[in-house]
Amino acid sequence: MPDALLPLGLLQRRGPLDNAAPIPGVSIAPPLRRVSLHSDLSFYAGIALPRTPLRAVVSDNTAILWLGPEEWLVLAPERDPVTYGYGSVVDVSHRQIGLEITGPNAATLLNAACPLDLALTAFPVGACTRTVFAKAQIVLWRRAEHRFHIDVARSFAAYVHAMLREAAMEFSATV
Amino acid sequence: MKLIPCPICGERAEIEFTYGGQAGLTRPADPAATTEAEWGAFLYARENPKGMHRERWRHIHGCGQFFNLTRDTVTDRFIP
Numbered sequence A: 001m002p003d004a005l006l007p008l009g010l011l012q013r014r015g016p017l018d019n020a021a022p023i024p025g026v027s028i029a030p031p032l033r034r035v036s037l038h039s040d041l042s043f044y045a046g047i048a049l050p051r052t053p054l055r056a057v058v059s060d061n062t063a064i065l066w067l068g069p070e071e072w073l074v075l076a077p078e079r080d081p082v083t084y085g086y087g088s089v090v091d092v093s094h095r096q097i098g099l100e101i102t103g104p105n106a107a108t109l110l111n112a113a114c115p116l117d118l119a120l121t122a123f124p125v126g127a128c129t130r131t132v133f134a135k136a137q138i139v140l141w142r143r144a145e146h147r148f149h150i151d152v153a154r155s156f157a158a159y160v161h162a163m164l165r166e167a168a169m170e171f172s173a174t175v
Numbered sequence B: 001m002k003l004i005p006c007p008i009c010g011e012r013a014e015i016e017f018t019y020g021g022q023a024g025l026t027r028p029a030d031p032a033a034t035t036e037a038e039w040g041a042f043l044y045a046r047e048n049p050k051g052m053h054r055e056r057w058r059h060i061h062g063c064g065q066f067f068n069l070t071r072d073t074v075t076d077r078f079i080p
């Protein structure tokens, strides 16, 4: 009986950053429900999909990020079930890890390895895009002037985290 | 680093893109009816101009779209 050997309550969730030392200004986002939409459903969970390229909409605890023509990424609390519709709706919750970059140095920290222009005029609050961070592909979303969300593939999370640590050394003599 | 004008995202860093080769190639409608030379030319013969070159790019680490633009191979300037 596998259930007797591995009661679910005793299973511990593990992630690629479990043993990573903390970095000032960088925190690991809680597990999220992530949904990849690859067709124009007009709405997801009652929220109108953003029509403006490179912009996210937020409704309560759910964010919908425009990633490309007919491509969106939904970020919602993990407890929220997937809302399926007539089109490509794929639960990719465990594909990515979220990182929150906060503080007055957030944009500078990101620009250590991300070539985007992160000036508020070029990448305002609510802007989102797929881009690169060093050699890793990431999704970057500006939630506030000094608050960014990175979504990165699990397998690249340790790499991105390590690059952020290296960049953060510029702002801390003790790292 | 070159900045490449994506028609959707605007100017973005070269490393977000992949090159798709010469633009405007047309596959022969009936490959079986082509001569070896014609088929070989379709597969392998490409322009190599010093100057304006029409080419295919993909914003693979961005919006994902394919698009065409013209590049001056002397100056590396892009003309959308």
Ligand SMILES: [Zn+2]
Pocket: B006, B007, B008, B009, B010, B059, B062, B063, B064, B065
């Ligand atoms: Zn683009």
